[in-house]
Amino acid sequence: MSTPALKTPRMSATELINTVLDPGSFSSWDAPVQQPRISDTYAAELLAAREKSGADESVLTGEGLIRGRRVAVIVSEFRFLAGSIGQAAVNRITDAIERATAARLPLLAGPASGGTRMQEGTLAFLGMVSITDAVRRHKEAGLPYLVYLRNPTTGGVMASWGSLGHMSVAEPGALLGFLGPRVFETMTGTPFPPNVQTSENLYRKGLIDAVVPPAELPEIIEKALRILLPVTHSGVRARPDTLDVVPGPATAWQSILISRNPRRPDLRMLLAAGAAEALPLNGTGQGENDPGLSLALARFGSQSCIVLGHQRPRHADGPAMGPASLREARRGMQLAEELKLPLLTVIDTAGAALSKEAEEGGLAGEIARSLNSLIGLRAPSVAVLLGQGTGGGALALLPADRIIAAEHAWLSPLPPEGASAIIHRSTEFAPQIAADQGVEVASLRRIGLVDHVVDERPDAAAEPREFCVRMATAIEYELALACATPAEQRLDQRRAKFRLLGH
Structure with missing residues (x-):
């Protein structure tokens, strides 16, 4: 979701509030400003800033409605000393976040600031710690913290409450960074x-x-x-017909060939045709954006969730999943924990990247950390085996409370051709290897891995939208089932599931 790099005309705080909130719904939370002890020179600067901006400080806080939904807001006023944050602004921001948390309101922050206020020095600088702590406690309460980065946002603001959003979006053409370009040029020449x-x-x-x-x-x-x-619903959804599905007579090799059809529905189609709503997120939030994995907020029927899954390349020579994909996956896991939403992982990969960059980027370690996070995840979790399931790249998204499989999905430590080459020094034994290894859904269900099979009639590529609707219904049911199980019981059952496979 990106627009051309045309800089947005700078809005005042009030103009942004009037643009984003429902007309007439804003109610200010701001008490009269209590400034610290200040010099006469600084007092004159504050007076001039008030006259220039029409605001009493560099931030306005309050609440209003967005499309009828109650939301708390914190918005910078850049015309007040470049939106800089002094002690009075720190107190105003922190008070507003704490009030939003107590009222259980989602919070929208709209920073536009050059950073902390130089006239107040170290005390203003240290205020970023208090603001960050308030944001942390708001998120620990399971409440959304959404950020709209405006032009410009730099310095201590970008390095604290400007970079902590569950979801962060920005104005077109906005200057965003840690060190402002003028400061950089002055300091470096x-x-x-x-x-x-x-x-x-x-x-x-x-x-x-x-x-x-x-x-x-x-x-x-x-x-x-x-x-x-989401609006909460008690109990588990109605029992779907797919719970009675028994895998058909296809061999493991036949399922593997079916799963490799480029027209087979992928994660994009599952979200488009099966989810009631989906909102894509982007990257790790740490400077990496790997196309091998997609992250989104989504709702299947009445069940909201965080979705992370393999994004099958559109072309055979497209990029495979690299280590950055799994760092993005961990962002999704953290979102599920913080927002107290279930996590849905979708597995559909021909294998992780085999490259110098993947090795040097720590792919093996990222797989290990993903497994570690998922097996101990406090949030409810459901995994979907959608198609191909090759190697560590597939395993990295697998641990979950409940596992759904498309009828022709499969899971194997290597592509059968690779396993055949290791054992027989030839790929011609791949069909037999696949059968011997028990990679197909019938075997995965028999050993206790797969809990729920979604049928293909006879191949998801032949009826993609209908298949996605059936899969979405199964996902809604399993998400509700996982959410209805107490956390400690859920964790014990998840660990036991993988400890007892095949017994």
Whole structure:
């Protein structure tokens, strides 16, 4: 979700509030400002800033409605001393976050700031710790923290509450970064490289989730909150017909060939045709964006979840899943924990990347860390074997409370051709190897791995939308079942499932 790099005309805090919130719904939370002891010179600067901006400080806080949903907001006023954060602003921001947490309100932050206020020195700088702690406690309460980065956001603000969003989007053409370009040039004597600290570049690098103009923000926030704050339903959904499905007579090798059909429905189609709503996220949030994995907020029927899954390349020579994909996966796991939503993983991979870059990027370690996180995840979890399931790349997303499999999905430590080459020094024994290894769904169900099979009639590629609807119904049911199980019982059952496979 990105737009051309055209800089958005700078809005005041009030203008942004009026653009994003429902008309007339804003109610201020701001008490009169209590400034620290200040010099006469600084007092004059504050007076001039108030007259210039029409605001009493560099942030406005309060609550309002976005498409009828109650939301707390914190918005910077850049015209007040470049949106800089002094002690009074720190107190105002922290108070607002704590009030939003106590009221159990989602929080939208709209920073536009040069950073901490130089006139107040170290005390203002240290205020970023208090703000960060308040954000952390808001997120620990399972409440959404959404960030809209505006032009410019730099310094201590970008390095604290500007970079902690569950979802972060930005204005087109916004200057976003740690060190402002003027400071960099003054300190180094050389200009900062162009087009680095822009919202569009940060999107390409996987640091933010979208680039959108202010007018489009209400739609995105509303969609995110419909998923992140679902209406709760008691009990498990109606029993789907797919619970009675028994895998058909296809051999393991036949299923493998069916799963490799490029027209087979993938994660994109599952979200498009099966999910009631889906909102893609982007990258690790740490400067990496690997196309091998997709991360999204989604809702299947009444069940909201965090989705992370293999994104099958559109072409055979497309990039395979690399270590950055699994770092993005861990972002999804963290979102599920923080937002107290179930996690859905979707497995469909011909194997992880085999390259110098993958080895040097720590692929093996990332697989291990993913397994470690998933087997101990506090959030409910469901895994879907959608198609191919090769090697460590597949295993890395597998541990879950409940596992659904498409009828012709499979799971193997190597492609059968590779296993045949190891054992027989030839690929011609691949069909027999696949049968001997028990890679197909019938065997995976027999050993206790697969709990639920979604039939293909006779091949998902022949009826992609119908298949995705059946899979979505199964996903909704299994998410509800996992969510209905107490956490400690769920963790014990998950560990026992993998400890007792084949017994």
